[in-house]
Each structure stands twice: as structure tokens, then as C-alpha cells.
Amino acid sequence: xxEVTFLQINxxxxxxxxxxxSRQLAVKQTGVCLIQEPWVYRGRVRGLGQLEExxxxxxxxxxxxxACIYVDRRIESYLMADFCFRDLVALRLQLKDGRxxxxxxxxxxxxxxxxxxxxxxxxxxxxxxxxxxxxxxLL
Numbered sequence: 157x158x159e160v161t162f163l164q165i166n167x168x169x170x171x172x173x174x175x176x177x178s179r180q181l182a183v184k185q186t187g188v189c190l191i192q193e194p195w196v197y198r199g200r201v202r203g204l205g206q207l208e209e210x211x212x213x214x215x216x217x218x219x220x221x222x223a224c225i226y227v228d229r230r231i232e233s234y235l236m237a238d239f240c241f242r243d244l245v246a247l248r249l250q251l252k253d254g255r256x257x258x259x260x261x262x263x264x265x266x267x268x269x270x271x272x273x274x275x276x277x278x279x280x281x282x283x284x285x286x287x288x289x290x291x292x293x294l295l
Contacts, residue, residue, distance in 0.1 A: 160187035160231065160251060164265075168193050174203035181207055181226060188249070189226040190265035196220040212247055214240050221245075222267035236262070239284045243267040246284050248293070261294045 163186050167173045174195040181189055181204070194201045194213075201211055201224050212235050213224035222243050227233040232250040239246035246264040253259070266281050277285075288294075 160249075161185065162188045162190070162263075164190040164192075166192040167195060169195050171195050171203055178204045178207060185228070186226075187228045187231055188263055190263065191224045191226065192265060192267045193222055194224050212240070212245050214242050214245065223265040225263065225265045236284075239264070239280065239287070241280050243269075243278065244280045244284070259294070262288050 161184070163177075163180070165173075165177055167177065177189070177191075180186065191201075195203045199220060200215070201208065201213055201221060204211065204226070207226055210229055211224050211226050212233070213221040215221075219242050223241075223245050225245050225247055227247065227249070234248045234250075236246040236248055244264060244266045246262060249261045249263060250258050251261055262284075264281070264284060266278070268276055268278065268281075
């Protein structure tokens with residue numbers, strides 16, 4: 157893909173908003189969508205139909221995920237497992253330009269609660285930024 161479209165949305169756990177973004181992702185050829193507060197049922201992000209197989213989020217947590225990332229199936233994407241938590245998900249994308257050259261890009265979806273006593277950015281997000289800096293990865 158020469159050009160990648162990014163979206164970011166906080167769904168506030170809404171089924172209606174999830175339905176609308178699902179339609180948007182299916183029709184508009186969105187490359188990457190960074191989602192916070194997805195609609196979750198029984199520990200799994202729901203309501204995105206066929207798109208669910210292209211979702212990345214923390215699946216083995218006792219707590220519902222509050223961040224996830226949708227990636228178009230045509231984009232090579234790899235979960236950065238060391239940076240996959242309830243409130244943070246990071247991926248490494250391999251993008252090709254018009255000349256066939258590849259470049260790597262790190263993307264993340266982070267839920268940062270406004271009422272949290274934790275510092276902003278969170279420790280996990282700060283560690284991701286530091287990892288990318290040391291590894292000379294684009295973030």
C-alpha cells in the first residue's frame with residue numbers, strides 16, 4: 157500500500173458507535189484504526205463482524221480491554237507482545253512505498269483515563285517510547 161489512512165476513535169463502549177465505525181472501516185478502505193473503549197462482551201471486543209479477525213488487543217486478561225487496533229488485511233502487521241496490555245496495544249507495521257521499498261512504523265492505541273492517579277503517560281507507554289527511541293523505530 158502506498159498510502160495508509162489512519163482513524164482514531166473512542167467508542168465509549170457503545171454498540172451504536174461500534175456499528176457505525178464497522179461500516180466506515182468496511183467501506184472506506186481504512187488502513188489502521190486506533191480504538192479506545194471498544195464494546196466488549198465476555199472479555200472480547202465485539203460488534204465489528206468480519207473485521208474482528210484483524211483486531212489486536214490483550215485477550216487473556218481478567219479485565220476487559222480498553223484499547224485495540226484494527227489493521228487492514230493488506231498491511232503486514234506484527235503484535236509487539238511486550239507492549240500489549242489492557243490499556244495499551246502496540247504493533248509494528250511493514251509498509252511499502254511506490255518503489256517497493258519497505259519501512260517499519262510502530263503504532264499504538266492507548267487508553268489514558270482522565271481520573272487515574274497514575275502518571276500520564278503511563279509507565280507502559282513511556283517504556284514503548286523509550287524502546288522505539290533506542291531501537292530507532294518510527295513511532
